[in-house]
Amino acid sequence: MxxxxxxxxxxxxxxxxxxxxxxxxxxxxxxxxxxxxRALQAETGILPATHGSAHVSFADGSECIVGVKLEAEKTAVRVRPTQNDANSTEIDRPAAAPVGSTSWISLTISPSSGTRDDDPTLVYLESMLLEPLTITNLRDQLIINSRWHWHIYIDILLISSSGLASYPLPLLSMTTHLALRNTRVPRLKSDGEEDPIADDDWMASTYLYARGAGANRxxxxxxxxxxxxxxxxxxxxxxxxxxxxxxxxxxxxxxxxxxxxxxxxxxxxxxxxxxxxxxxxxxxxPRDSDTHQGRPVxxxxxxxxxxxxxxxxxxxxxxxxxxxxxxxxxxxxxxxxxxxxxxxxxxxxx
Incomplete structure (x- = not known):
C-alpha cells in the first residue's frame, strides 16, 4: 500500500x-x-532529441510529457576459464538465445512541484509504471545480439497543480503508452555478433511496437x-x-x-x-451527539x-x-x- x-x-x-x-x-x-x-488532448513526436515522445493534457489542467531514449549498451556476460587452459579467460558463448533483463529499462518521474526525490508517493508511482513494463516482452525486444542490447530510458515530466496528491496514474500511464508506441528503433548496418552501427537515415528505423493493419498489434x-x-x-x-x-x-x-x-x-x-x-x-x-452514541448518523x-x-x-x-x-x-x-x-x-x- x-x-x-x-x-x-x-x-x-x-x-x-x-x-x-x-x-x-x-x-x-x-x-x-x-x-x-476525462477528456484529453494528446500529441506525439514533440521532443526532437528523443526516439519517441508524447504529450497528454487533461481538462483539469494537469499535463504529462514523456520522452524515450535508446542507448546501445554492452550485455554483461560471465567470464570463466575454459577446460583446456585454467588460466584462460575466454568468454563462453551461451548456447541458448539471449534473455532480456529488467535492468535494461529505466523510468523516472519528475514532478513540476517541489517534491523530494525520495518522496514515498513518487517512488511508489515509479514502481507501478515500471513493473508492468518489466513483466511484458519489452525487455526481449531490446536484444541486439548476445553481446549488445538497447537500454531504454523513459523520462516523465508531470505538470499538475495538485502534484502527486491526485495519484495521476491514468495520465502518466497513457502518456507513457503513447510515447512507447511512438518510439522508433534505429536500423543497424551491422550483422550478427558485430558491434552495433546505427543507420543515420531516420526513415529507415522501425517502430518498437509494430503498427499497421497487418501488424501483430x-x-x-x-x-x-x-x-x-x-x-x-x-x-x-x-x-x-x-x-x-x-x-x-x-x-x-x-x-x-x-x-x-x-x-x-x-x-x-x-x-x-x-x-x-x-x-x-x-x-x-452530530449536533446532538449524546443521543447517537455508537450509532451511524x-x-x-x-x-x-x-x-x-x-x-x-x-x-x-x-x-x-x-x-x-x-x-x-x-x-x-x-x-x-x-x-x-x-x-x-x-x-x-x-
Missing part, C-alpha cells in the same frame, strides 16, 4: 462527496458516467486507477473523488498481441491496493474501516477485463495514432 497525503476536505465536505458518489448512478462533479474517462501495458464508494465502481477518479473513496486500486493490464481482425484480449499483470486519504480523517460529530461523515469485499473486487476486475472499459481506452488510443499517421501521410504526400 502506498502512503497517502492527508485529505484537506472537512468532514462535511467528505460526507457530501461520499453521498453523491454512493448514488445510483453515482453523481460526479463533471457529469461523467462511472466508466467514463503488440502494445505496451496500461495502468488504470479505480475507486469504489459503497458498491459503486468509478474509473479515472478526480482529485476530490479520491479523497472521499472507500477503496482505491491500480490495475495494470496488457493487450495480448492478436491480428487486427481478431477480438481484443487482455491480461491482468498486477493489482495494487492503495490507501485512500479518507481513511486517515476524523469522523464528523445519516449525513455525518465516518471514515471507512476494513478492506474491500471479494465480490466487489471481482466486479472491478471483470469491469476492467471484460466490461468494455479497457476496450474503449485502447481503441481510443489506437484511433488517435491512426489519425496522426494519416495526417503525417497527407502532409508528406502533399
Amino acid at each position: 502506498a502512503p497517502n497525503p492527508a485529505s484537506a476536505l472537512s468532514p462535511a465536505e467528505l460526507s457530501y462527496w461520499h453521498t453523491s458518489l454512493s448514488s445510483h448512478p453515482p453523481i460526479r462533479a463533471d457529469s461523467r458516467a462511472a466508466t467514463a474517462f 503488440a502494445r505496451p501495458p496500461l495502468t488504470l486507477l479505480v475507486v469504489t464508494v459503497n458498491d459503486n465502481i468509478i474509473f479515472d477518479p478526480s482529485h476530490e473523488e479520491i479523497k472521499a473513496a472507500d477503496n482505491m486500486l491500480a490495475i495494470s493490464i496488457h493487450p495480448e498481441p492478436v491480428a487486427a481482425a481478431d477480438k481484443p484480449s487482455y491480461r491482468m499483470l498486477s493489482l495494487r491496493m492503495i490507501d485512500t486519504p479518507a481513511r486517515d480523517t476524523m469522523k464528523g460529530v 445519516p449525513g455525518v461523515w465516518k471514515p471507512r474501516v476494513g478492506g474491500i469485499n471479494r465480490q466487489l473486487l471481482n466486479d472491478v476486475v471483470n469491469g476492467v477485463l471484460s466490461g468494455g472499459v479497457t476496450d474503449d481506452v485502447i481503441s481510443g488510443l489506437d484511433s488517435f495514432l491512426y489519425m496522426e499517421e494519416e495526417a503525417d501521410r497527407r502532409v508528406g504526400g502533399g
Whole structure:
C-alpha cells in the first residue's frame, strides 16, 4: 500500500462527496458516467532529441510529457576459464538465445512541484509504471545480439497543480503508452555478433511496437486507477473523488498481441491496493451527539474501516477485463495514432 497525503476536505465536505458518489448512478462533479474517462488532448513526436515522445493534457489542467531514449549498451556476460587452459579467460558463448533483463529499462518521474526525490508517493508511482513494463516482452525486444542490447530510458515530466496528491496514474500511464508506441528503433548496418552501427537515415528505423493493419498489434501495458464508494465502481477518479473513496486500486493490464481482425484480449499483470486519504480523517460529530452514541448518523461523515469485499473486487476486475472499459481506452488510443499517421501521410504526400 502506498502512503497517502492527508485529505484537506472537512468532514462535511467528505460526507457530501461520499453521498453523491454512493448514488445510483453515482453523481460526479463533471457529469461523467462511472466508466467514463476525462477528456484529453494528446500529441506525439514533440521532443526532437528523443526516439519517441508524447504529450497528454487533461481538462483539469494537469499535463504529462514523456520522452524515450535508446542507448546501445554492452550485455554483461560471465567470464570463466575454459577446460583446456585454467588460466584462460575466454568468454563462453551461451548456447541458448539471449534473455532480456529488467535492468535494461529505466523510468523516472519528475514532478513540476517541489517534491523530494525520495518522496514515498513518487517512488511508489515509479514502481507501478515500471513493473508492468518489466513483466511484458519489452525487455526481449531490446536484444541486439548476445553481446549488445538497447537500454531504454523513459523520462516523465508531470505538470499538475495538485502534484502527486491526485495519484495521476491514468495520465502518466497513457502518456507513457503513447510515447512507447511512438518510439522508433534505429536500423543497424551491422550483422550478427558485430558491434552495433546505427543507420543515420531516420526513415529507415522501425517502430518498437509494430503498427499497421497487418501488424501483430503488440502494445505496451496500461495502468488504470479505480475507486469504489459503497458498491459503486468509478474509473479515472478526480482529485476530490479520491479523497472521499472507500477503496482505491491500480490495475495494470496488457493487450495480448492478436491480428487486427481478431477480438481484443487482455491480461491482468498486477493489482495494487492503495490507501485512500479518507481513511486517515476524523469522523464528523452530530449536533446532538449524546443521543447517537455508537450509532451511524445519516449525513455525518465516518471514515471507512476494513478492506474491500471479494465480490466487489471481482466486479472491478471483470469491469476492467471484460466490461468494455479497457476496450474503449485502447481503441481510443489506437484511433488517435491512426489519425496522426494519416495526417503525417497527407502532409508528406502533399
